[in-house]
Amino acid sequence: MFTQECHSAGKRASLFVCVSQHAFTESFSEHSAYAGCMSTPAANARKLQKERTREALMNAALELSLDRGFAQVSLRQVSQAVGVVPSAFYRHFESMDDLGLALVERCFGTLRTMIRDAQRDPHVFENIIDAAATILVASVKASRADFAFVVRERVAGPEPVRAAIKHELDLFESELAMTLVRLPNIENWNSDDVHMLARLFVRNMQANAELAANMPEDRPDLEAQIHDLARREMMLIVLGFKDWRSN
Template sequence: MVEPVVLSRQEQKERTRQAILVAALELSGESGFAQLSLRQVARRAGIVPTAFYRHFTSMDDVGLALVEQCFQTLRAMIRDAQRDPETFADIIDASAEILVRVVKQNKTHFGFVARERASGSDSVRQAIQRELELFISELAVVLARLPHIEDWSSEDVRMAAGLFVRNMVYRAEQVVHAPDGRADVEEDIKRKARREMRLIVLGFEKWRS
């Protein structure tokens, strides 16, 4: 006979918190996060509304937690790129491959960012903007090691990182909306992303801070 798994109080609390986040993420894909009510999310998560307040103070609090989760995925993508021994030998091809693979694996998270950065509540949109700026800063640290950039000002390195991030966000949104099973569409997105990134990199050698 298999003994039932007994969770600690902390494990139960974290499981319920994750259930709330998953419910909010799923429901936001159906009607937009700003339209969600606490009761809808509690019902989908399988809890009573009063239990919601043991984990979050408001729906805005849930939105901020979802933004944080989404950008943890983006940071993991950058860490994957840095761990890849071939990344700096061919950073553009590696970036395009990693971008499409990670977005496909996390479509709900990237879809949330794509929707809410333009039409979400003020607090969620501002949180996404802050995270994008932080993401640009982290990417700038990586780019600063590349040839032709080591003598640039920090402002110019951030500018280059911003160009890459805007390209990545745009192409990530295309992956989110791409039909499942369409390898040809994914390859076209990667091809366009590579071309655009190469165009950015071509300017590195000639640019003077």
């Protein structure tokens, strides 16, 4: 009994070193953006390591839900993918729902950053529709797992996750409405119509993001096709602006 305990302890330790390295690599290679710029400086190595494992769990869950959908992914699968024992999961999240909510927050964080960066670029406003289509395709390409997660779990996720995504999308829609209301032909539409318009745009961006996120990788032709499709859709909708009479 005693020898067995010694043996298992030794095995445990060496295994831990192994899985820690695994966690590192995964975290940095796949989502270096997050790992590098956390809000806390995380002075001591202990907290830093914990943060890394947490990120690794989130990345593993994101990747696993790509083919199965988040609700199909189990706590044990996520833990195993990271190289950690199931009970260790609870050091980071209360439940899988909790992890899901963290993922929603992170995804919309990157989304918002992208949009803010785009708005800062003055070049964008020269041809707003073309720019929007370009940004859409490029953004999805850069974080396809995030976009795929949002469009999928918006309808398929556990109820708390669905609610969180709905809330974020509503916010996004309201922000867009505030931008739209300053466009030439729209400035004196009533607020109901502006919201309807914002909805129309958000909805079609969602649909095109879904298309782009589920597109096979490294297919510049399909990419261009989706870009063009999105552009033409927005053009058609915009054409109706000047003749719009609320009723």
